[in-house]
Amino acid sequence: MICGTRGSSILWAIRATAVFFLLLVDPASMAVARPLAEVQASGSLRVAVYWDFPPFVEGSRQNPRGLDVDLAAAIAKRLGVKVEYMVLTAGGDVDADLRNAIWRGPVVGGGVADLMLHVPVDPMLASRNDKVVIFAPYYTERVAVVTDPEQTGGDTLLDAFGNRKVAVEGDSFSDSYLMGAFGGQLRENVVHLLSIDEAVAALQRGEVAGVMAQRSEIEGALKEHHGKYRIVSMPTPGLLISSWKPGMAVKEDAQDLADALGPIVDTMIRDGSLAALFAKYGLTYTPPHA
Numbered sequence: 441m442i443c444g445t446r447g448s449s450i451l452w453a454i455r456a457t458a459v460f461f462l463l464l465v466d467p468a469s470m471a472v473a474r475p476l477a478e479v480q481a482s483g484s485l486r487v488a489v490y491w492d493f494p495p496f497v498e499g500s501r502q503n504p505r506g507l508d509v510d511l512a513a514a515i516a517k518r519l520g521v522k523v524e525y526m527v528l529t530a531g532g533d534v535d536a537d538l539r540n541a542i543w544r545g546p547v548v549g550g551g552v553a554d555l556m557l558h559v560p561v562d563p564m565l566a567s568r569n570d571k572v573v574i575f576a577p578y579y580t581e582r583v584a585v586v587t588d589p590e591q592t593g594g595d596t597l598l599d600a601f602g603n604r605k606v607a608v609e610g611d612s613f614s615d616s617y618l619m620g621a622f623g624g625q626l627r628e629n630v631v632h633l634l635s636i637d638e639a640v641a642a643l644q645r646g647e648v649a650g651v652m653a654q655r656s657e658i659e660g661a662l663k664e665h666h667g668k669y670r671i672v673s674m675p676t677p678g679l680l681i682s683s684w685k686p687g688m689a690v691k692e693d694a695q696d697l698a699d700a701l702g703p704i705v706d707t708m709i710r711d712g713s714l715a716a717l718f719a720k721y722g723l724t725y726t727p728p729h730a
Contacts, residue, residue: 472551472552472691473486473542473543473552473553473554473690473691473694474554474694474697475693475694475695475696475697476694476696476697476699476700477696479519479521479554479697480519480520480521482521483521483522484516484521484522484523484524485512485515485516485519485521485522485523485524485554485555486524486525486526486552486553486554486555487512487515487516487523487524487525487526487553487554487555487556487557488525488526488527488528488541488542488552488553488555488556488557489504489506489508489509489512489525489526489527489528489556489557489558490508490528490529490530490537490557490558491504491527491528491529491530492529493506493508493530493558494506494636494637494657494660494661495507495656495657495659495660495721495722495723496508496509496558496656497509497527501527504525504527506721507717507718507720507721507723508557508558509525510717510720511557511578511714511717512525512555512557514708514713514717515555515701515704515705515708518704518707518708519700519701519704526541526552526553528540528541534559534560534565535565535568535569537556538556538559538569538571538572538689539571540552541553541556542556542571542572542689542690542691543571543572543691543692552691554690554694554697555688555689555690555697555701556688556689556690557686557688558686559574559686559687559688559689560574560684560685560686560687561574561575561576561577561684561685561686561687561728562574562684569689570692571691571692572689572690572691572692573689573690573691573692573694573695573698574687574688574689575687575688575689575690575698575701575702576687576688576698576701576702576705576706577685577686577687577728577729578685578686578687578688578705578708578709578714578728579685579686579714579718579725579726579727579728580683580684580685580726580727580728580730581654581655581656581683581684581685581686582654582655582673582682582683582726583613583614583652583653583654583655583673583676583682583683584652584653584654584655584658584671584672584673585597585606585650585651585652585671585672585673586640586643586650586651586658586662586669586670586671587600587649587650587669587670587672588643588646588649588650588668588669588670589669589670591604591646591649592604592649592650597650597672598622598625598626600649600650601618601626601629601649601650602625602626602629603629604629604648604649604650605629605630605631605647605648605649606618606626606629606630606631606648606649606650606651606652607630607631607632607633607638607639607640607642607643607647607648607650607651607652608630608631608632608633608639608651608652608653609632609633609634609635609636609639609653610632610633610634612653614652614653615630615632617652617676618630618652621676631647631648636651636653636654636657636658636660636661637661639651639653639661640658640661640662641661643669644665655671655724656723658671659671659722659723659724660721660722660723662722663722664722685728687728688701688705709727709728714727
């Protein structure tokens with residue numbers, strides 16, 4: 441799910457223009473988001489997660505896997521219920537995703553989830569979406585660049601990419617930024633690819649000297665090959681936001697559900713459960729309040 445972050449309010453990368461939902465439960469049972477008592481009475485928590493967003497969600501739509509999938513299961517378990525997944529493809533912005541996943545449902549039909557993950561905890565986003573409650577940031581995400589030291593040596597990033605290729609996911613925040621940053625000096629050296637996995641694969645083949653994206657996406661794509669490459673923060677003059685805090689959302693009349701889930705997330709941060717979950721996927725964990 442700048443997605444990558446997902447949402448214009450935090451410059452989230454636009455992943456797709458169409459909204460697609462796969463309900464892994466009976467659609468007729470998913471008409472409305474529910475408050476805490478109804479969730480507990482049903483014995484299950486319906487969680488919306490972004491599709492095609494490795495390492496957070498990948499695999500088949502029928503059997504999603506990834507960090508957010510595991511997180512949803514862990515939260516439901518601590519709440520004392522089972523988990524059901526709604527897998528959605530990101531729309532044009534987070535506002536649309538909140539509308540379709542939490543409080544209205546998609547135009548093409550189908551229900552909504554009780555909880556949505558990977559929602560930016562951002563005051564401007566919250567102020568525009570008064571039908572939802574945004575809460576419980578669970579980590580800090582950052583814009584980063586991974587470079588191949590064998591190609592870039594001791595060059596600064598500006599010097600390195602002024603003379604060498606840098607890959608980005610097409611139609612992403614990183615794509616838009618590098619095409620216009622530094623007076624357009626890097627424009628001719630930006631390589632547009634379909635995914636972060638493809639961009640990192642091009643780096644590993646030596647076709648590009650670096651990749652700009654969300655740090656979590658870079659680390660997830662590198663997997664066990666971190667040691668060969670250097671991951672650093674990208675100088676981003678003119679950019680208001682280079683880091684953000686993904687959190688969660690429920691419908692505004694399910695405040696009691698947010699009140700129950702918030703302490704669960706806080707406990708998972710304090711007891712190391714979230715750090716362990718990130719480590720499972722090869723990611724560096726930065727707490728939301730660091």
